[in-house]
Amino acid sequence: MAEVAPQIRPRRSLKPEVVRWLAARGVEVADLAEIVYKLQVPYNPRLTMRECIESVEAVLDKREVQHAILTGITLDLLADEGALPEPLQQIIASDDPLYGIDEVLALSITNVYGSIGLTSFGYLDKCKEGLLGRLNNGENGFTNTFLDDIVAGLAAAASARIAHKVQES
Amino acid sequence: MAEVAPQIRPRRSLKPEVVRWLAARGVEVADLAEIVYKLQVPYNPRLTMRECIESVEAVLDKREVQHAILTGITLDLLADEGALPEPLQQIIASDDPLYGIDEVLALSITNVYGSIGLTSFGYLDKCKEGLLGRLNNGENGFTNTFLDDIVAGLAAAASARIAHKVQES
C-alpha cells in the first residue's frame, strides 16, 4: 500500500555516495580543504586545515550540493562512455567553452553559503591552479567538464562558510 | 581600537533590527509563518504553526537574508521620502513592472535553502493572496516595491527548509 508517499523515500543522506564518486575521479576531501585553506588563510592567519576539512564536510552535507554533484559527475561519466545523445555528447566531451550548464550547476553549490562565494568561484575557475589545473588537463584520465566547476564551487562555498563563521564567532 | 580590523566589527546578528524593520512595515513573523503553513500543509498534514514560526526564525538568522531585507526596505523607505535620485525614484515609487531588482534580491533570500523554493516564490509573487495582496495594494501606507517580494522570498525559503526537514527526519 501507498502508506509511504513516494517522495518520502529518499530520506537518507547521499553524502557517502557523493564522497565516493568524487574520490573515484581523484578528488578527496583533503584536496578540497587545501584549496579552501589557500583562499582563506590571507584573511585569517590562524586558520587550520582541520577547520577547512570541517567546512568542506558541512558543504557536502547539503542535499542541494549532493544533487548537483551527482548530476554533474553523471554527465561527465556518460560522456566518457560515449553514451550521451548528439549533439550533447560532443559538447560535453570537448568541454565546449560556450556550454554554461557546468557553471550553472556549480553556482547552485556556491550559493549554499550565500553570494559572497561567487568571487572565489570565478577566481578558482579561471586560474585553475593545483588540482583544478590537473582536472582541466584531464590528468585523472576522465572528462571533467562538470567536475572542475564542481570542485571550484565546493571550495568557494566552504570558504564562504568560514568567512561567515569567523566574523560571527 | 585599530587592532580590530574594520571588517571584523559587524559580527553581531542583525536579526533584531530586521524583525523590527519588518514589523514597522506591517509584517510580523506570525504573518510569514501563516503563508508557510498554507503552502506546506497540503504535503504535510501534521504540520503545526509552531514549526512554521521556527522555520521563519531560522531563515531570518541568515546574514545573507538580513542584508537583503535591510537593503530592500531601505530602498522602499527612501522612495517614500522622495529621497532617491531620478530616474530611480520614479521607477521604485511606481513599482515599474520592468524593474527586476526586487526579484533579484528576493531570489537571494529564496536560495538560502536551495532552489526548490523557486516555485513557491513565483507562485506567491504572482497570486498575491492575503498579506501579499495587502502589501501590493499599499494598504500599510508605504511603498512596498521590495517588501512584497521579500515577504514571498522569506516564505518560500522557510517552506523549502520544512520540505528538506520533513524528508530527512
Place this chain on the structure above:
Amino acid sequence: MAEVAPQIRPRRSLKPEVVRWLAARGVEVADLAEIVYKLQVPYNPRLTMRECIESVEAVLDKREVQHAILTGITLDLLADEGALPEPLQQIIASDDPLYGIDEVLALSITNVYGSIGLTSFGYLDKCKEGLLGRLNNGENGFTNTFLDDIVAGLAAAASARIAHKVQES
C-alpha cells in the same frame, strides 16, 4: 586539422535539434506560445498569437537556452531507459521533490530576458495548467522531471521578452 581550435567547431545553431527534441516529447512551439499568450494577454489585450510564437522562437535562438534544453531532456531520456547510475536514476525517475537541479536549469532559461520572468516561472511550475499538467502526469508517456520545468522556463522567458518589448516600443 589542428589550425582550427577545437572550441571553434560547434558554431552552428542547435535550434533545429532542440525543436525536434521538444516535439518528440510532445511540446510544440505553438503549445509554448499559447502559455505565453495566457500569461501576457491580461496586460496587453492586443497581443496576438503570432507575437507569442515569434517570442518563443527568439528564446529558442539563444545558445544558453539550447544547452539547458539538451541537457535536461537527455537526463529525462536516460532516466526512461534506466541508464543513469544510482542513486540518480531513482531520484530523477521518481521526480524527487527535493531534487532542485531541474529548477536550476530552468532558471538559466528564464533569466535570458532578465529577472522579471522569475514570477511567471514559479507560477507556471506550481499551477501546472494545460500542457504543464499533462507533462507532470506523464501523459506523453515519458519521464518529464526536467521537461516540465523547461517548458515553464521557456514560457516565462518569452513572456518577459514581450513585456520588455511592449514597454519599449
Place this chain on the structure above:
Amino acid sequence: MAEVAPQIRPRRSLKPEVVRWLAARGVEVADLAEIVYKLQVPYNPRLTMRECIESVEAVLDKREVQHAILTGITLDLLADEGALPEPLQQIIASDDPLYGIDEVLALSITNVYGSIGLTSFGYLDKCKEGLLGRLNNGENGFTNTFLDDIVAGLAAAASARIAHKVQES
C-alpha cells in the same frame, strides 16, 4: 494623462543616464572596453578595441543592466552622504566583506549573456587589476561598494557576448 497606464510610462532607454552616472564616478565606456579586451584577446588575437566598445554598448542597452547600475550606484552615493539608515549605512560605507548584495546585483548584469560570464566576473572581482583596483582603493574619492562589482559584471557580460559572437559568426 490617465489613459496611459502608469507602467507604460518609463519606456525610453535609461542608457544616457547610466553612462553619465558611471562617468561621474570615473568609469568610462573605454575603460570597460579595455578590461574586456584584456580578457578576450588571448582567445581571439584579432579582437579590436572597437569590437569591445560595441560589446560594452550592447550590454548597457539592456534594461535589466540599467536598473542594476542605477540601484547600486544610488546605494554607494547615499552611503557617501551618510543618508542610509543604520546598520546599512555602516555596512555599505565600510564595504563589509559579508555583505553579498553587491555581488547579487552584479550577477544579474553578468547573466544577460548567459552563465559563461560567471568565471570572468569572479576573476575580475578577486584580482582587482587596473581600474578595479583603483575603485577598490577609493581613488575616485567615493564609496564603491557596488561600483567595483558593477564594473566587473559589465566587463564579464561584454566578454561573454564576444565569446558567443566569435563562435557563431
